[in-house]
Amino acid sequence: MASKSLTAGKNQVTFRSFGVDLAGDLYLPEAFDATKVYKAIVGASPFPQVKDQIPATYGPEMAARGFVYLGFDYLGMGDSPALPGEFKQSRYMFRLIENTWDAVSFLGTLPFVGEIYGLGVCQGGSIIASAAVTDHRIKKIAMVSGMMAADAFQWTNRDQVNQQIAAANASKQKMYEGGEPDYVTPIGLNDEQSREDFVAAMAGINPMAGETYDYYGRDGVKGPMAVPNFTNMHIGDQGMQSLFSIGEAYADKIVQPSLTIYSKAAWTAVCSTEFVSKLTNEHEELAFDEFSHVDFYYKPEAVKASTDAVAEFFNK
Incomplete structure (x- = not known):
C-alpha cells in the first residue's frame, strides 16, 4: 500500500x-x-460485530489520541469474504486469533508504524489476550468489558451448555450433508424483534437483555437497521468454537503489560476478575461502578473513560 494515498481519518x-x-x-x-x-x-470487536460497530467508535477515538488504529471484518463477517465453499457469519474463535496475527503483520508493513498494541472489547478481549500469548510483536494489550475468563461465565450451567453443544453439533452435520448454511440467533435476538418482546423472552435468562437490545436490536444504535452489513443471525455451529477460552487458559503465559477495564456491576465482571487473578505479568486493572458492560460500546462518557485510560496506558 502506498502511504501517500493515506490521509487523516478513516x-x-x-x-x-x-x-x-x-x-x-x-x-x-x-x-x-x-x-x-x-x-x-x-x-478486536465483540461477538458478533463488524467493523462498523465497535471499531467505528474506538477507531476515531484512538486516532484522536494520536494512534493509528486498525479495525477489520473477520473472515466470513461483514465485508470480508468466507472461504470458498464456506458460509458467511462464521466467526470462529481460532480463526479470529489468526486473523489478528495477520492484522499485526499488515500493520508491520506500514513504514509509519512503530510499536503495535492490542485493544479488544467484549469477545475482542479474549481474542487479543489469546493472540498475544504467542505474538510478542504485540507490545501491550488492553481489554474493555472483556470476556477473557469465559469458563466462569459460559460453563456454569453444564446442562444448558450441553444443549448448546448438541444444537451446534446437529447444525454442523446438517450443513455438511446439505451444503447450505444453517443460521440461528446465538444470543436469542433476531433482526425483527421489538425491545419488549426480546426483554420478555430473556426474563430470568439474561439480565443484560435491555442494554443488549439497545445496541444490537432492530431499533438499536448499532443494530441491523443502523449498520446494513450487520445481522444478529449467525452460523449454527458457532457454539463449537465460542465455548473455548484460550486467553483464560494461557493467562499466566502472557508476558506483555496489560490493562483490564470493566464494570463492577456488570453480569460479565467475573470474566475480567477471574482472568486478572491468573495473570503473572505487569498488569493494571480499572473497574467502574457507574457504567455497564454495553455502556463501554458506545455511550460517550464510558467510551471516553476507557479510551483515555487505554491511551495513557499505551503511552507509558
Whole structure:
C-alpha cells in the first residue's frame, strides 16, 4: 500500500489472511504525516460485530489520541469474504486469533508504524489476550468489558451448555450433508424483534437483555437497521468454537503489560476478575461502578473513560 494515498481519518484497506483479502478501516491521526512513526493498535470487536460497530467508535477515538488504529471484518463477517465453499457469519474463535496475527503483520508493513498494541472489547478481549500469548510483536494489550475468563461465565450451567453443544453439533452435520448454511440467533435476538418482546423472552435468562437490545436490536444504535452489513443471525455451529477460552487458559503465559477495564456491576465482571487473578505479568486493572458492560460500546462518557485510560496506558 502506498502511504501517500493515506490521509487523516478513516481509510479503507485490505490485508491477506487465510489466502483472501479481509476488509479493514485504518484510522489515522489528525495531521497524519507518513514520514513520522506512530504507535498502532489492532482492534478486536465483540461477538458478533463488524467493523462498523465497535471499531467505528474506538477507531476515531484512538486516532484522536494520536494512534493509528486498525479495525477489520473477520473472515466470513461483514465485508470480508468466507472461504470458498464456506458460509458467511462464521466467526470462529481460532480463526479470529489468526486473523489478528495477520492484522499485526499488515500493520508491520506500514513504514509509519512503530510499536503495535492490542485493544479488544467484549469477545475482542479474549481474542487479543489469546493472540498475544504467542505474538510478542504485540507490545501491550488492553481489554474493555472483556470476556477473557469465559469458563466462569459460559460453563456454569453444564446442562444448558450441553444443549448448546448438541444444537451446534446437529447444525454442523446438517450443513455438511446439505451444503447450505444453517443460521440461528446465538444470543436469542433476531433482526425483527421489538425491545419488549426480546426483554420478555430473556426474563430470568439474561439480565443484560435491555442494554443488549439497545445496541444490537432492530431499533438499536448499532443494530441491523443502523449498520446494513450487520445481522444478529449467525452460523449454527458457532457454539463449537465460542465455548473455548484460550486467553483464560494461557493467562499466566502472557508476558506483555496489560490493562483490564470493566464494570463492577456488570453480569460479565467475573470474566475480567477471574482472568486478572491468573495473570503473572505487569498488569493494571480499572473497574467502574457507574457504567455497564454495553455502556463501554458506545455511550460517550464510558467510551471516553476507557479510551483515555487505554491511551495513557499505551503511552507509558
